[in-house]
Amino acid sequence: MATRKSRVRALGPVAAAGLGMVAGAFAALTVQRSTLDALRLRLEHLERSVSTPPHANLAHQQRLHWELLSKAIDSPELAEVLDIFEVPASPQKRRQYLFANALYTNLLFYYRIGNLTREEFHGRMRGLLQNPVVREYWYATQGQRATLPDGSEEADLGRMVDELLRQLEEADIDEWWVVGEPPGE
Structure with a gap:
């Protein structure tokens, strides 16, 4: 029984580190997605505001x-x-x-x-x-x-x-x- 508890305690920091890495990766992806969405919205705005044909093509x-x-x-x-x-x-x-x-x-x-x-x-x-x-x-x-x-x-x-x-x-x-x-x- 003592051995089993030691393994559980040893996994605690490893599991916490893994969970921390997953949370960090998720946070980074969330920030990147919001940046991508902001750029997409800016592009849509520019498309609507451009009136001359050369700018519309660009x-x-x-x-x-x-x-x-x-x-x-x-x-x-x-x-x-x-x-x-x-x-x-x-x-x-x-x-x-x-x-x-x-x-x-x-x-x-x-x-x-x-x-x-x-x-x-x-x-x-x-x-x-x-x-x-x-x-x-x-x-x-x-x-x-x-x-x-x-x-x-x-x-x-x-x-x-x-x-x-x-x-x-x-x-x-x-x-x-x-x-x-x-x-x-």
Whole structure:
């Protein structure tokens, strides 16, 4: 009988740790889902508010992109289809990269429809690049950006972000918000 009670006591901390891990994972998924829902609502609002045909086409394309990314983020099986990164990525890392892609594409869309200036785009990217996962994503997708036509707006913005990232990594100050010269319009 004493042995049985010892096993039960020994399982207590293990069970508590397991329950804590499950609760933490559930909380993280809940936060991620609410973020995804907020972005979806923002996209729906933008679609309703865009009136000119070029912006309507961009809004429609952004919506389709978001729907595809959402499906891939929610499904590891579908995310494997989008695993075109230059380094192998675990399912968790792949989901993070896909979300980083959604954030970058959202900024790119805002810039294209005129909601952000080039300087504002630069500033927002400087903030995003403070996250190590976003930096990893940027490096893991450099081959994809290399295929963009040289004169394209997206290729130009990509080179700007490449330069900003290089400057951030070379900076030996803690004040990241002053690193990198904002681009001219």
